[in-house]
Amino acid sequence: MKLLLAFCLFLFNFASLAYATDTPHPLRPFPGQPIETTNPSFLTPYCASRPTAIQSNKFDKRDKTITLKVQGNLNSNFTEFITPLLSITNTEKPDYDLEYEQQAKRYLTDYLEGRAYYEPEAESPSDLLYLQKVQQTTQLTNEELQIIQSGGWTNEIQSKVESGFMMSRYGVFRKLAPSTYQDKLKRILIKRGHGDYKTLEELEEIYGYKPSSVKVNPKTPVQSLTINDFYENWAPLPEEFNSWEDYEIAYNSWTGCDENQENCSQWFNLWPYVPMFTREDSVGQIITYDEPGQNSNPPIVEKVYHPHLARTYEVASVLSNMLSPQKDKRLVQDPKLSSQWITPAPWKNDPFWIDSGQNLPPDSGSVCDPQNTLILSSGDLALDSAFDTTVNKTITIDNPEYDPDAPDCAVWVDDPNGGHWDESDCDYTIPVRFSPTSFQTLTPFLAEITDRLTTGQFALFNIFRSSEEIKANPPENWPGVGYEPEENPEYTPGDSAEAGLKNPGNTAKYFYKYLGWVHCQKENLLARLSPANTYVPFADECNINITESKTPPPFSASGDICAIAKEYNFDCEILKAIQLIETGAGPYEYSCNSQGYCGAFQVGGGLQLGLGIPLDKFKTIPGNAEAAIRQMQMRMCQASCRQNPRELGQDICSVCNTSKWTPELKDKYSLGPDEFDKAAYYHYGSDQPDDATQKRWGEGFSYADAIEYVVKNGKLP
Secondary structure (H helix, E strand, O other), X not given: OOOOOOEOOOOOOOOOOOOOOOOOOOOOOOOOOOXXXXXXXXXXXXXXXXXXXXXXXXXXXXXXXXXXXEEEEEEEEOOEEEEEOOOOOOOOOHHHHOOHHHHHXXXXXXXXXXXXXXXXOOOOOOOHHHHHHHHHOOOOOHHHHHHHHOOOOOHHHHHHHHHHHHXXXXXXXXXXXXXXXXXXXXXXXXXXXXXXXXXXXXXXXXXXXXXXXXOOOOOOEXXXXXXXXXXXXXXXXXXXXXXXXXXXXXXXXXXXOOOOOOOOOHHHHHHHHXXXXXXXXXXXXXXXXXXXXXXXXXXXXXXXXXXXXXXXXXXXXXXXXXXXXXOOOOOOOOOOOOOOXXXXXXXXXXXXXXXXXXXXXXXXXXOOOOOOOOEEEOEEEEEOOEEEXXXXXXXXXXXXXXXOOHHHHOEEEOXXXXXXXXOHHHEEEEEEEEOOEEEEEEEEOHHHHHHHHHHOOOOHHHOOOOHHHHHHOOOOOOOEEEOOOXXXXXXXXXHHEEEOOOEEHHHOOEOEOOHHHHHHHHHHHHHHOOOOOOOOOOOHHHXXXXXOOOOOOOOOOOOOHHHHHHHHOEOHHHHHXXXXXXXXXXXXXXXXXXXXXXXXXXXXHHHOOOOOOOXXXXXXXXXXXXXXXXXXXXXXXXXXXXXXXXXXXXXXXXXHOOOOOOHHHOOOOOEOOOOHHHHHHHHOOOOOOOHHHHHHHOOOOOHHHHXXXXXXXXXXX
């Protein structure tokens, strides 16, 4: 697997770390106990299934008018319900035990942030559960598994696990973000826990977006410690020093490791476990809209605790900012996608459903039962309370069953007592419905997550879609909902309560607006990153159908990568050598490997927006060549900023460290003939022999040697 210079490099340490099994999961350590209420500006309005009370009424066909009556108490229980499609930390759920690949397919946040170092167990061979997970992978040979089982753990096994089992679980963000940027995000989160910041606006200047909250819980766990323990024990940052050498001295001192990288400090050993994004629940609301004369208690629930939404919002925002070329703050607006409600209102066509449309919340439909595609999953539990609605509704209407000949319906029946009139044919009994209240939900961050990932100008999940494809498949409001067999809202009493349009009361739904559509776009992206016709979707409703658009013509004047190389003052022969090494000499067909590296030069697909290359151009050989050049310039800039940040200036260095190419770099960094080591270092990540290069080309052979060989011989070594 290609190494990426300055990208996330986590040390795989083997310190013995204790973990108490009764401790809450590190990804949701404080269920229902957020340290701060979510800012109302982050709340997205939608709805939950509307409850309907049912009461059997008996009427006489001979009466011209009848009085419909629904009275009693209706309970709407929101105590626990599934938050779908985000993450899973509940050990009682079957999905908790899935391998990471399947969890990432089902759960958005686990895909974006990963789960390595965020599980209860230590990522160390000293932890039996960790060892068991490693052995369950298909990564190691039988011989290596026998070595592990006998208590051994070699450097070769360690390296193999680092590049396979661990790397596969890092998630999108940690694979793309420079390690120093990750260190910075950890420090900011630690300081949020310590209470160093006062307003969202203050943090917006630091993050480039408003985070989910000002504060986080200082007791957020980091294995046996908390984030508060890391206050002023954090990793040093390059911008704190005048030179890269000074930074390295400080960093090495902080690690405390000896010359063999052993006996390191606990701060260094535990640093990979420190989160970069909040672990807090976010706080939403449910507001009742009672029909006239009806009374719900309470009328509003001001604290509905949703898991993982704040975390999803923060990681999606950082990714979007990191991969988008613009610096300006963006105004995020609810996309207001069509809700596809059932129309007309059921009481318009059903005389025995009392008019319940006099006090509807906006964007809820008459009974909140959208006919959009619903994407269902398991998940962790949102926590709320219950509503009791006192129902008292009577209304007199013309009898729909009135029969002027009904007097003949009574039949005289003789009996020992002298006889009686049997009027059973004159009566009819029918369920009368009335929906006494509606529920408007205010759920945190749904519009913002949708903007960052699918509908915004630089939406992350659009990076592999052409403009034609995006236009042909506009976004939809497909809500996410919890599996029906699992915890969901429930309306009782069961024999006299329904949810939505005549659904049983025990199948009520809390609709997470847009979340199903976001999930399907993630699955489309995963399908594109998989070998052709191999991807098996989690949600069949997503209708995964990958059709590549025709390759557009090259966007340079000549269509030759040498024209691109000349424009950037890069040696063309070296570029041609890199292309041959990466994708061979056969016919070119754009594709991505399983790690997300794409095109003729195997550039990280997630970077093309940050590099300023539209997807249509990125797929061509010249376009991919230009992306590779810009990527190398970014890395050259990062190295220069580490060595002498003051000379370049904060504006340039801040751009380089957030993966956004700027035209100011075009004339600053070049690549001359015979600079083979430089090309290997800034494209591949190393100019030294490693396991991958030696396995491919022989002992002592580096990527730089391969470039030189191709340039001089015109073929692969």
